[in-house]
Amino acid sequence: ATGSVVATPAQYDAEYLSPVSIGTPAQTLMLDFDTGSSDLWVFSSETPKSSVQGQTVYNPSKSSTAKKLSGATWKISYGDGSSSSGSVYTDKVTIGGLSVSNVAVESAQKVSREFTAEADLDGLLGLAFSSINTVQPTQQKTFFDMAKPSLDSAVFTADLKYGKAGKYNFGYIDDSAYNGSLTYTAVDSSNGWWMFTSPGYAVGSGTLDSTSITGIADTGTTLLLVPSSVVTTYYKQIRNARYDSSQAGYVFPCSTSLPSFTYAVGNSQIVIPGKYINFAPVDSAGSSCFGGIQSDEGIGFSIFGDVALKAAFVVFDGSQSPRLGFASK
Numbered sequence: 001a002t003g004s005v006v007a008t009p010a011q012y013d014a015e016y017l018s019p020v021s022i023g024t025p026a027q028t029l030m031l032d033f034d035t036g037s038s039d040l041w042v043f044s045s046e047t048p049k050s051s052v053q054g055q056t057v058y059n060p061s062k063s064s065t066a067k068k069l070s071g072a073t074w075k076i077s078y079g080d081g082s083s084s085s086g087s088v089y090t091d092k093v094t095i096g097g098l099s100v101s102n103v104a105v106e107s108a109q110k111v112s113r114e115f116t117a118e119a120d121l122d123g124l125l126g127l128a129f130s131s132i133n134t135v136q137p138t139q140q141k142t143f144f145d146m147a148k149p150s151l152d153s154a155v156f157t158a159d160l161k162y163g164k165a166g167k168y169n170f171g172y173i174d175d176s177a178y179n180g181s182l183t184y185t186a187v188d189s190s191n192g193w194w195m196f197t198s199p200g201y202a203v204g205s206g207t208l209d210s211t212s213i214t215g216i217a218d219t220g221t222t223l224l225l226v227p228s229s230v231v232t233t234y235y236k237q238i239r240n241a242r243y244d245s246s247q248a249g250y251v252f253p254c255s256t257s258l259p260s261f262t263y264a265v266g267n268s269q270i271v272i273p274g275k276y277i278n279f280a281p282v283d284s285a286g287s288s289c290f291g292g293i294q295s296d297e298g299i300g301f302s303i304f305g306d307v308a309l310k311a312a313f314v315v316f317d318g319s320q321s322p323r324l325g326f327a328s329k
């Protein structure tokens with residue numbers, strides 16, 4: 001089996017949303033596919049009304065295939081400080097024509113204000129390793145792990161794009177979606193993430209600096225978060241860039257022409273065009289813009305978020321020895 005689903009960017013490419021059908025008859029919600037976490041959770045009929053501001057909710061009592069997972073609970077917090085928690089059902093989940101039965105669908109009984117404020121986001125679908133799923137007392141498998149036995153190939157791919165719709169594919173690699181060849185690199189999944197080491201980086205047309213960057217491939221994080229030494233080197237190339245402590249990050253005039261940022265993957269390189277590194281205006285005046293490359297200070301590793309991933313075609317190979325493949329496009 002295979003599946004293919006569109007990934008539509010929210011404003012400023014802050015996140016990408018994909019339609020997911022849950023239950024019988026189908027209830028279709030827009031979920032943020034997140035390779036940085038491993039819970040599939042949704043706004044639901046159990047979410048306090050005051051916390052629901054425009055989202056579509058899943059109602060298990062209206063699904064003939066829903067079953068309460070008795071006694072199971074979940075609670076998650078994300079790198080950006082957002083969080084949610086609740087109860088658990090199992091139900092049929094269909095993504096881009098790929099149907100999987102008895103998937104753990106985590107029903108939100110609490111969501112933090114960041115999620116309430118995101119009217120277009122109805123939940124998250126975790127695509128990291130099942131070892132960090134938060135359901136207790138019985139940890140649950142991700143959609144990908146549940147689908148794997150049925151998939152033609154134990155892979156999914158992320159083809160996110162700048163300011164337009166991309167795709168997630170399951171079970172196959174669309175070789176027409178990228179240029180040249182895929183370069184595969186080793187994954188350390190011991191902490192539950194798709195963690196890899198980039199052997200170097202470059203700013204603009206500069207030479208490759210062999211400072212390695214170890215981080216996670218994370219579709220659920222918007223920006224590229226790297227060591228402060230790398231951040232400093234990048235913004236040093238921009239005369240009017242400065243660290244704005246009120247924004248807790250580097251900003252620059254929105255009219256600035258930005259240098260590209262290149263990250264190495266094995267012996268190949270992915271070039272992030274400068275325009276991808278202008279994330280968004282910091283205020284309604286719109287004169288100062290927040291950089292798409294910021295510090296990973298305090299996290300413990302770097303995060304190759306959407307700013308980095310949308311410059312590539314990325315293969316998440318979930319075979320016995322997981323690995324990541326990158327290609328330019």
Ligand SMILES: O=C(CCCl)NNC1=[NH+]CCN1
Nearest residue numbers: 034036037078079080220221
């Ligand atoms: O939480 C993280 C970072 C893990 Cl180190 N990524 N996933 C995500 N989902 C919503 C915000 N961020």
